Amino acid sequence: xxxxxxxVTGISYPIDGAMGKTxxxxxxxxxxDKDKCVKCLRCWIFCPEGAIKRNKDDSIEIDYDYCKGCGIxxxxxxxxxxxxxxxxxxGKKK
Amino acid sequence: MKNDNVMxxxxxxxxxxxxxxxxxxxxxxxxxxPQTTLVEGIANYVKSGxxxxxxxxxxxxxxxxxxCIGSSAAGSRTFTATSSHGLLLMHEMLHWAALARLxxxxxNINRVIGPGWNIWADxxxxxxxxxxxxxxxxxxxxxxxxxxxxxxxKIAENSKILLPIMINYNAFILSHTSxxxxxxxxxxxxxFLPKFSAKWKLDVKNPITHGNIIGTKYxxxxxxxxxDAQENALKIIPEVAKDWKKSFNxxxxxxxxxxxxxxxxxxxxxxxxIGAESKAAINNLRKEGLKVGLARLRVLRPxxxxxxxxxxxxxxxxxIDRNISVGNQGAxxxxxxxxxxxxxDAKVTGFIAGLGGKDVTYKDIENICKKTIKGKTxxxxxxxxxxxx
Numbered sequence: 326x327x328x329x330x331x332x333v334t335g336i337s338y339p340i341d342g343a344m345g346k347t348x349x350x351x352x353x354x355x356x357x358d359k360d361k362c363v364k365c366l367r368c369w370i371f372c373p374e375g376a377i378k379r380n381k382d383d384s385i386e387i388d389y390d391y392c393k394g395c396g397i398x399x400x401x402x403x404x405x406x407x408x409x410x411x412x413x414x415x416g417k418k419k
Numbered sequence: 420m421k422n423d424n425v426m427x428x429x430x431x432x433x434x435x436x437x438x439x440x441x442x443x444x445x446x447x448x449x450x451x452x453p454q455t456t457l458v459e460g461i462a463n464y465v466k467s468g469x470x471x472x473x474x475x476x477x478x479x480x481x482x483x484x485x486x487c488i489g490s491s492a493a494g495s496r497t498f499t500a501t502s503s504h505g506l507l508l509m510h511e512m513l514h515w516a517a518l519a520r521l522x523x524x525x526x527n528i529n530r531v532i533g534p535g536w537n538i539w540a541d542x543x544x545x546x547x548x549x550x551x552x553x554x555x556x557x558x559x560x561x562x563x564x565x566x567x568x569x570x571x572x573k574i575a576e577n578s579k580i581l582l583p584i585m586i587n588y589n590a591f592i593l594s595h596t597s598x599x600x601x602x603x604x605x606x607x608x609x610x611f612l613p614k615f616s617a618k619w620k621l622d623v624k625n626p627i628t629h630g631n632i633i634g635t636k637y638x639x640x641x642x643x644x645x646x647d648a649q650e651n652a653l654k655i656i657p658e659v660a661k662d663w664k665k666s667f668n669x670x671x672x673x674x675x676x677x678x679x680x681x682x683x684x685x686x687x688x689x690x691x692x693i694g695a696e697s698k699a700a701i702n703n704l705r706k707e708g709l710k711v712g713l714a715r716l717r718v719l720r721p722x723x724x725x726x727x728x729x730x731x732x733x734x735x736x737x738x739i740d741r742n743i744s745v746g747n748q749g750a751x752x753x754x755x756x757x758x759x760x761x762x763x764d765a766k767v768t769g770f771i772a773g774l775g776g777k778d779v780t781y782k783d784i785e786n787i788c789k790k791t792i793k794g795k796t797x798x799x800x801x802x803x804x805x806x807x808x
Contacts, residue, residue, distance in 0.1 A: 327625045327626055327627050327770065328625045330618065330619035330627075331618070332520050332543045332581060332618050332619045332639055333520075333640055333641055333644035334518060334519050334619070334644075335518070335519070335627050335629050335630055335631055335633050335637075335641065336619060336627050336628070337627060337628045337629070338627055339626055339627070347508075354676040
């Protein structure tokens, strides 16, 4: 937890998911293939939402609760360990 | 005190000296006439090694204020300076600095707004920024500029205030006119003005953001807190002026500088360079037996409503404005009348004078007072307008 300041102004303190589970906004979805991953962490560096979780051994996981499906991780991945595909429509699983 | 130096120089170079002696960690500024020699002055101190902070070269005044907001938000003491059109270009970021409660200090050299391109003294640039939340001083001598710059850091950084401060002084009449000013030792300044300790800051070790989306009820709290801070400044500005007097034996007034007001039947209210010139006029009027006093307004925001009411208890008021809120009247005139509403029966007479840098001499000020005393005035008057009597 960040230290709280007494000044009354527009200061925001970090919490998980202040806007709710923004993963529901997703149209496209990143899919991770851990066999291809070389642990370069480019996806972790570039993800604008902090939705790539970095493990202790530098392997990664995608947090689908907050991933909005922008596809930056797939674009940045040099070994195509992350690919992007259309999200299944909710409630209409084939 | 015996080691004090007397520096004979222009308002801008003396302001530069004061700014550097306050030890800001960051100065970000863009040159504009008539402020240019102030930022040149600081650049000279960079070259000589006397100023050791960051001096950021930016591409506009909007960027200058943005850089100041960034540096102040990162917890650094910050100074800048501008004038007229430069100040107007900053307008959006002036609101930002005040709403984010950042104690940035800025000199604004009051200059005409164009078109009708003109670089002389006129206070409409500062007046146009009245509602940004900045505290506003108006100075009338180079010594007062020096003293006010140092005092402003202490006022702005007070945890009960935390608002940016704009120190205004008239173009050329002060900015480019040499006058002596006593410069204390650096150690004395350091004793008066302790190191800046930010009351909130952007810090990677303690991650926060500022300026995010915010709901209506929280927004109202931010505005209310700014208003409370401005009201606190009505008490803290005089306290700091008193401390300064104790340390340096100099006093330029607090919210007002009062001159021969005790027995006055008429009190003249004016600001800046006209305020200084008014003293000579008062001396002459007194020789003629006319009981006129001077209350030179030093602080436009927060506006000292209670002080104005006190002035009106025994005297009628005469207000000279080197500005006009077009479509209404002089800004100080309307503020003074607002203070007195339902509180006083004093008559208030307003004059617009000296727009576009037109000279307002002590003779003019004497005429203004005599006209008012004779009752030959309307509520709101244009003094010395070409072709009008």
